[in-house]
Each structure stands twice: as structure tokens, then as C-alpha cells.
Amino acid sequence: MKLTRSYALELLQCISNEISAIPDLEIAKKGVDLAFFNAIEHGIIEIVIEIIKANPSFLACQYDFQKSTIHAAVRFRQEKVFNLIYAAGKWKYLMISGYDEYNNNILHLAAMLAPPNRLAHISGAALQMQKEIQWYKEVESIVDPSYKLDLNHDGEKPSELFTNSHKQLMEEAEKWTKGIAHSSTVVGALIITIMFTAAFTVHTQDSGYPIFLHKKAFKVFITADAVSLFAASTSVLTFLGVLTSRYAEEDFLKSLPRKLIIGLSTLFFSIAGMMIAFCATLIIMLDGDLKLIIPTVLLASVPVAVFIFLQFPLLVDIFISIYGPGMFDRKMEYLFEKDPSFA
Incomplete structure (x- = not known):
């Protein structure tokens, strides 16, 4: 398994070198954005980091209903990808802003119920509920207070959406x-x-x-x-x-x-x-x-x-x-400390 992982990282390094040479307009045609968001959805942090290092513009990349990297991370409850926001420097505020096709902001996404596969590995419904509240509180702490008053297409504020979407889990x-x-x-x-x-x-x-x-x-x-x-x-x-x-x-x-x-x-x-x-x-x-x-x-x-x-x-x-130390790490600068584009 260690050998397979070693080969996979070498292959990933080769791919990231090729990605760095692809013009931004060609990214969608090459399918790199699809691979990038699939990596976010499944929490494969190594791929996410290497692609971002190869081309930092992926931080603001959009795919389908997701607005950016951080929006997808919140929707799929991938805390490791979410933590990249604290290492993104000048990209931070660009990633947080924006709405999806249903006029949901990033706080609305945090208020939605997590995918079943992300809840399944948490023991007990009470701890699942606790994890959901932690996600909502964490996203709430990094957005502008006005986000809490935004209404989506259903006329729901983030707090109202959280209550409605978590009734059964409650x-x-x-x-x-x-x-x-x-x-x-x-x-x-x-x-x-x-x-x-x-x-x-x-x-x-x-x-x-x-x-x-x-x-x-x-x-x-x-x-x-x-x-x-x-x-x-x-x-x-x-x-x-x-x-x-x-x-x-x-x-x-x-x-x-x-x-x-x-x-x-x-x-x-x-x-x-x-x-x-x-x-x-x-x-x-x-x-x-x-x-x-x-x-x-x-x-x-x-x-x-x-x-x-x-x-x-x-x-x-x-x-x-x-x-415990928690799932949110605000000290991930070491991931990009050698890359001046994230300063």
C-alpha cells in the first residue's frame, strides 16, 4: 500500500506539472475542473493541494452548482479542503462570496444536511447533530453578518434552512x-x-x-x-x-x-x-x-x-x-509556504 501510494504521488506530481502549462480557457475542455471537484467531494486533499499549487485560479473555479472550492467543501463537508481557506491569502474573500443557482450563499450550504456518506462514519445521531452545528458555526464565524439575513429562492434564511433540513436528524x-x-x-x-x-x-x-x-x-x-x-x-x-x-x-x-x-x-x-x-x-x-x-x-x-x-x-x-483539537485547522499556511503566489 505504501508503494502504491508512492507511485500515485509521483503520477500526481507529473499531472500537476502538465496542469500548470494548461491555459485557463482550456481547463474545462481537458476535464481538469471535473477531476478537481471530484477530489473535493471525496476529500482527496493531496490532489486538491497539487492542482491548486499548479494553478491557483482553481480556488475560484466554478463547476455546476458549486461556486468555488470552499463552497463545494462546505456542501460535501470536507473539512480538510475547507481548511485551505485559511491558507489561501488573497483568494480568501473571493472564495467565500457568491451564490448558487438557488440563491444560496455559503452559509445556506452549511445549513443543508450533510451527505449521508459523511454522516455515516460518525457514531450516534447526537454526535452527527453536533458535527452539523459545528460546521454551521464555523462558516458563520468567517462570513459577513449580512449573510445570515440573505434569503434563498424558497425565502429561507440560513438559520431557518438549518432548522428545516435537520428536523429528522434532531x-x-x-x-x-x-x-x-x-x-x-x-x-x-x-x-x-x-x-x-x-x-x-x-x-x-x-x-x-x-x-x-x-x-x-x-x-x-x-x-x-x-x-x-x-x-x-x-x-x-x-x-x-x-x-x-x-x-x-x-x-x-x-x-x-x-x-x-x-x-x-x-x-x-x-x-x-x-x-x-x-x-x-x-x-x-x-x-x-x-x-x-x-x-x-x-x-x-x-x-x-x-x-x-x-x-x-x-x-x-x-x-x-x-x-479534542477539532476538525477545523486555521494554521495550514505550511501547505503553501513555499509558493509566493499565495502570499
Whole structure:
């Protein structure tokens, strides 16, 4: 695969050398513009960069209903191509301006629902909705405020078009989020009941003094029980907050994902604490019989491993979507730093 990629880059370099020699009037006849916009649609950033380096006028090139490179990048949700706007220098404002055949400006394009293939690789309808809002907010931050008041042929402002085109995704995102919150609330409530009961069922003397108070395993049990109980309580309260949320568009940007992070994280700690408390109790009861203790501890780790396998990837995705580096990079000048035409 590395060898194939190497050959492809060499071929691309040869093609870009030929493109640089083609007059602007001959570009459409040679089909270069079609290849260029196909590369944008599929997010093949290497081809886009090489063609732009060969002929910077491609930044303002038009093809079919797309106004320019950045308009196509927004419509097809190709963030790597979109990031080129920050490295385009004097071409930046020329690329942003303009309307398509339906009088949609670039903010209208950001308000449209992303192509299905771009949403498919995002886990969960709530994260898909978050990604769409991030796109809209990012484009909104680089355009003139007057763009937000423009009307297309259907008489819709960008914000109105966003709401109308994302109605179904909003419903799916709300249903998806409530499903996770409801299921997790049930699990958390069960853990609270179990751990609260377990804390007061330890063996005691007639005086009420715990028999195993001086054993290390008993101290581990009490600590793990308390951690599990408090974590489960926090998780349930957090997910109750998710269930009672108003589910507005803005909530999917940060508020709901943050609540999901807190809820899932504390639920994980509560499950882990419950298993530790269970193992500590068995150690006390079996009085150090390793033949029974070791297999039991290994079995107790299965629920924790299952939770990590099923929910941890989702937790990581949510965390990255909020606190990660983000999909928009405003420091891509290095792509054209050796080309004076982009100064």
C-alpha cells in the first residue's frame, strides 16, 4: 500500500506539472475542473493541494452548482479542503462570496444536511447533530453578518434552512440520547440499591461493632462500596438532567455531550467499584483461598471489560468532539509556504 501510494504521488506530481502549462480557457475542455471537484467531494486533499499549487485560479473555479472550492467543501463537508481557506491569502474573500443557482450563499450550504456518506462514519445521531452545528458555526464565524439575513429562492434564511433540513436528524438525536440516558439510569438505580444495601449488611458483633474492621479486605470493601454508591448516584442525577433537557439545537453542541461524558464516566466507576466490593467480600468470606479467589476475581472483571468494549469508544468520541483539537485547522499556511503566489 505504501508503494502504491508512492507511485500515485509521483503520477500526481507529473499531472500537476502538465496542469500548470494548461491555459485557463482550456481547463474545462481537458476535464481538469471535473477531476478537481471530484477530489473535493471525496476529500482527496493531496490532489486538491497539487492542482491548486499548479494553478491557483482553481480556488475560484466554478463547476455546476458549486461556486468555488470552499463552497463545494462546505456542501460535501470536507473539512480538510475547507481548511485551505485559511491558507489561501488573497483568494480568501473571493472564495467565500457568491451564490448558487438557488440563491444560496455559503452559509445556506452549511445549513443543508450533510451527505449521508459523511454522516455515516460518525457514531450516534447526537454526535452527527453536533458535527452539523459545528460546521454551521464555523462558516458563520468567517462570513459577513449580512449573510445570515440573505434569503434563498424558497425565502429561507440560513438559520431557518438549518432548522428545516435537520428536523429528522434532531428527532433521531433526541431519541438516541434519551435511549442511552434511560438505559443508564436503570443500571445506575440498580447499583445504588445494591451498594446501599451491601454497606449495612456486614457481619457485626452483638455490640454492633464490625467483626472484620481491622482486615484490609474489609476496608477495601467499604471504600469500593462508597465509591460505587456515590458514582452511581451522580450518574443517575446526570442522566435525569439529560432526560429533562429541552433538546434545542444549541444543546447538542456542548451541553448534552458534556452530560453524557459525566454520566457514562461515573457509571463506569460505579460498575468497577461494585465489582471490587464484590471481590473484597469474597476474600473475607473465603479467608484467602486463592483457588477460589483468583477465578472469581477474573470473572468479576468481565462486566467491566464488557462495559469498556461497548461504551468506551463512544465515550472517547464524545470527549474528542468537545475537548479534542477539532476538525477545523486555521494554521495550514505550511501547505503553501513555499509558493509566493499565495502570499
